Amino acid sequence: RTLQNAYALPGLRRHNLPYIVMPQGGLPPELRRTAIKYIYDAFYGRRLLREASRLHALTELERQQYLALGLPDGKIIVIPNGIDVTAYEFEVDVAAFKRRYNIPEGRPVVGFLARLNHIKGPDFLVDAFAEVLRHKPDAILMLAGPDDGVLDELEAQIDRLGIRQAVRFTGFIGDEETKAAAYRASDVYVLPSRYEIQGITVMESLLNAxxxxxxxxCGLATTFVESGIGRVVPFGDVDALAGEIVYLLDHPAEAKAQAEYGRQYMKENFNWDTLADRWIEVYRTCIAERIGHRV
Structure with missing residues (x-):
């Protein structure tokens, strides 16, 4: 939903040019600026979608959003965003990271790396972690990320639950080395989002095994279930999330084997070279449909 697309649409129609719509998670109008989105859709958005050669979905979740709008399944292509699969092929000093953030060695760590934002669901994780402490009283919850509107609420929630001594806030983590250390300091990583069209941090977590x-x-939930690279819980089910965390902490060998498989799966299926080949084929098909032969 941009003015550029609104300006481009008449020219695309006039010159019979194929185009692909890539919302990147922006299809649902209710996420933000709802009134503006509805107005845009009434004048431009729906036509832009209807006349597109292809409708790009990052995940099955986004594909379902297209279908809910009544758009034809045959136009939808599902290709995820990729990731630099070599990004974390270096050693880091995890012990130094733990010392920096007062995380004692030997204590199980539940990690979260994302903006402290309502959509990301850190409040859901805090509630679940309070249950985890009933089974794992020495566990640590590491919330790594900048405040994006909910820090005060989280602080109050943590105090209300009486778990302050078990929670660590790191603030913003910018450089890749520190980020890798944060992932590897975690015995379990959780992305408890209310809405996530794909979920880059779960990909990064798996690349760090x-x-x-x-x-x-989360958009990658279907991939997690079908491939077996990670665990999925219903959003808001505190007992389910706490149960999965405790299970993984109680079965470290099984958890690590799943994570190692996840790392290999990411490298094979989410590398940019593989995805680029898929996109080239899509572009060729769209052009061929307009000019009548393959290019």
Missing amino acids: VPTITTDR
Whole structure:
């Protein structure tokens, strides 16, 4: 939903040019600026979608969003965003990271690396972690990320639950080395999002071979279930999330084997070279449909 697309649409129609729509998670109008999105859709958005050669979905979740709008399944292509699969092929000093953030060695760590934002669901994780402490009283919850509107609420929630001594806030982590150390300091990584069209941090977590849990509202949930690379829980089910965390902490060998498989799966299926080949084929097909022969 941009003015550029609105300006481009008449020219695309006039010159009979193929085009592909790539919302990148922006299809649902209710996420933000709802009134503006509805107005845009009424004048431009729906036509832009209807006349597109292809409709790109990052995940099955986004594909379902297209179908809910009544758009034809035959136009939808599902190709995820890729990741630099070599990005974390270096050693880091995890012990130094733990010392920096007062995380004692030997204590199980549940990690979260994302903006402290309502959509990311850190409040859901905090509630679940309080249950985890009933079974794992020495566990640590590491919340790594900048405040994006909910830090005060999280602080109050943590105090209300009486778990302050078991929670660490790191603030913003920018450089790749520190980020890798944060992932590898985690015995379990959780992305408890209310909505996530794909979920880059779960990909990063798996590239660091960390056992990973997300919710059924994450775009990669279907991939997790079908491939077996991670765990999925219903968003808001505190007992389910706590149970999965405790299970992975209680079965480290099984958890690590799943994470190692996840790392290999990421390298094979989410590398940019593989995805680029798929995109080239899509572009060729779209052009061929307009000019009548393959290019």
